[in-house]
Amino acid sequence: MGQYRTHVFVCTGGETCPTQGDVEQFVKQLRGEALKAGLKEDVRINKAGCFSQCGHGPMMVVYPDDVWYSGVQASDLQEIFESHIVRGEPVKRLRYEPGVKGANKKPGTH
Numbered sequence: 134m135g136q137y138r139t140h141v142f143v144c145t146g147g148e149t150c151p152t153q154g155d156v157e158q159f160v161k162q163l164r165g166e167a168l169k170a171g172l173k174e175d176v177r178i179n180k181a182g183c184f185s186q187c188g189h190g191p192m193m194v195v196y197p198d199d200v201w202y203s204g205v206q207a208s209d210l211q212e213i214f215e216s217h218i219v220r221g222e223p224v225k226r227l228r229y230e231p232g233v234k235g236a237n238k239k240p241g242t243h
Contacts, residue, residue, distance in 0.1 A: 140179070141178045142179050148242055149242055154206060184201075190204070191203075
């Protein structure tokens, strides 16, 4: 197993994720949840650059599960944390599965 049990990346870069939600606050809130739950040593929350999925955001990825989330809102963070990060049960309604590997930008995005 790696350095952390769970590693969460929140897209805070790129053309669209930062305009689709307060992604910097997402990082702060998730870090606070990990601290409050006593999981600071087990869970790592990181800012990330563009995932090349512009227009589908805000986006998050949880490893080692390789679960991608799209359209994440601040109101979803508690559910993602409790269900997926704590209990290991991904939030199905927010899962992002484009069916095509690599870049999947919506038309009209950079």
